[in-house]
Amino acid sequence: MPADSQSPFRFASASLAGLQPSATLHINERVQALRAAGRDVLHLGFGESRFPVPAAVVAALREHAEERSYLPVLGLPELRAAIAAFYGRHFGLAVAAEQVVIGPGSKALLLALALATDGAVLLPTPAWVSYAPQAQLARRSVVPVPMDPAAGYALDPERLQHALQKAAANWQRPEMLLLNTPSNPLGSAQNADALQACAEFARRNRLMVVSDEIYSLTAHNARGAASMAAHYPEGTVVTGGLSKHLSLGGWRFGVAILPPGAAGRELAAALQIVAGEIWSCVAAPVQHAALAAYGADPAIAQHIAQSARLHGARTRVLHSVLQEFGVPCPLPDAGFYLYPNFERWRAVLAQRNVHTSAQLAAHLLEKYAIATLPGSAFHDDALTLRLSSSYLDTELAAGGAQVFAEFARDADDCISRGHPRLQRAASTLAEFISGLGS
Ligand SMILES: Cc1ncc(COP(=O)(O)O)c(C=O)c1O
Known part of the structure; x- marks a missing residue:
């Protein structure tokens, strides 16, 4: 500058x-x-x-346009419950409402997670453009770990383990593994075997995993995309939102699904502090529109x-x-x-x-x-x-x-x-x- x-x-x-x-x-x-x-x-x-945006979601936004009060930092309780149920229906994950945190876009939640936790970040590459700058804004170092194009860029625990050791030799202690599946830029998703191998690596090294799964609901075939939370539930935070599968990027709505139990509650408390000091809450009308978007409406x-x-x-x-x-x-x-x-x-x-x-x-x-x-x-x-x-x-x-x-x-x-x-x-x-x- x-x-x-x-x-x-x-x-x-x-x-x-x-x-x-x-x-x-x-x-x-x-x-x-x-x-x-x-x-x-x-x-x-x-x-x-x-x-186009589904009519019911637009109607909900319109209907609540005059609501202008602050809402709870982590989200309306009924919205958090609806999102938990949605993750059950669409991904087969057992999620409780207290594990759901919302924010103004998943990008903001990813930054909040980077600010609320500590240590270097292991980043399999090629990786989305914002992860490394966000880590830098949070004063965290990044350890890029190139995946093998000949193997379709499948997550490779050996490469990750090697990078972890090299980082340790350089006085760095990576504490977070940042995944993105399905991936931007690759367009491909990690399969369940790759995620399972990666879960074993993360568990062995007691790493927190942030799994950016914002493209999951855009999976081209009905099988859908595998979630890291199914393989490493105790250590994974899944992020997602409405930007991709409902074309609502400009409405700024993201979610983070935290692990169950005490670890997740601690993380929620930390995120509540970060979010409360930055964005206070997601816009009230948008929370109501999200309630429609995450509802069980078959349309x-x-x-x-x-x-x-x-x-x-x-x-x-x-x-x-x-x-x-x-x-x-x-x-x-x-x-x-x-x-x-x-x-x-x-x-x-x-x-x-x-x-x-x-x-x-x-x-x-x-x-x-x-x-x-x-x-x-x-x-x-x-x-x-x-x-x-x-x-x-x-x-x-x-x-x-x-x-x-x-x-x-x-x-x-x-x-x-x-x-x-x-x-x-x-x-x-x-x-x-x-x-x-x-
Ligand atoms: C991989 C990935 N993660 C996160 C985001 C951020 O999405 P949003 O902040 O709109 O939820 C994007 C948007 O381009 C993305 O491509």
Whole structure:
């Protein structure tokens, strides 16, 4: 941060040094500039579910718009009970209301967890952009642990154990393991075996696990995604919220499911202090809307299932192009992300002056008008990109409503209707990859 000697502000260098506005913001600015110059950019860099909001949830928000009093810091008791029951119905987890804490987005809860606990953070990578900056804001060090692309980035306890030992030799004591399944940026989920192995590792080392499972309810097939809480209930905090499966990112609603018993109660008390000193409570009307969203209404369960299947159909359009040209990429399990790896074309790309993932993303943007995020934003040195299918043809709210309605009418044929930009992105990607040669 530039130090202006005349300024009355002195910045917290330990918290902020090296941090930049997020990679997503940067790419958005570049896309705006290109659009202003008249180019029609296909935005695969933006990860936001943009389907319509269920009518009952909108109605609940409207109905409670005039409620303006503070509510309990950890959430309305009836809402915490409804969320506990929801986790039972959807994930088969036995959760009591006292284990549920709500916040203004899961991002805020993740930061509160980082502030309320201690020690270095073990972070399997590639990992979402905000975990490391949040750890730094909480003055905690991060131990990145790269997972093996050849193994589909499956959680590998041996790599984690090795990282733990190396950290100990460096006077660090990791106390927290931060997982994200299904993953942003990978688009894939860890299977039950990988989670079980990871649970044994965490139990052996008495690590707290924070498992960010915000994409769980966007799992493309009916089997759903496995939860770490089923494997390590005594030591796991699961985070989630309404941003992904109900396209409600801007309403800012997140949940944390704490472990049962005394450990969970202690953590709830600590979170109550952090939350009480930062956000006081989630906005009252939003809590009432969340009560509708987490209720047992079959129409909402159906809306969630339809959103997830539609994300799957849209994401597979891009995945099949990558497959056709043999680009290594994890199979998408949930949400709207793909994580292709272009290492095989390193020499060809070098001839185009592309040596890093950031240069690869810039090349795609300038030459093909396709916006993506580079793997480097996710702690990855390889020539990888994160593509998102979420934004195309839903740029306007009407587009989101239209593709959603088309899918409800005829799921099998919906991609050929209302998806011109997604199809153009697929053919432009094909043109780029075929131009690389085999
Ligand atoms: C992996 C992951 N975790 C957490 C979040 C934050 O979600 P929210 O704060 O909207 O609940 C996001 C949003 O992009 C995400 O991709």
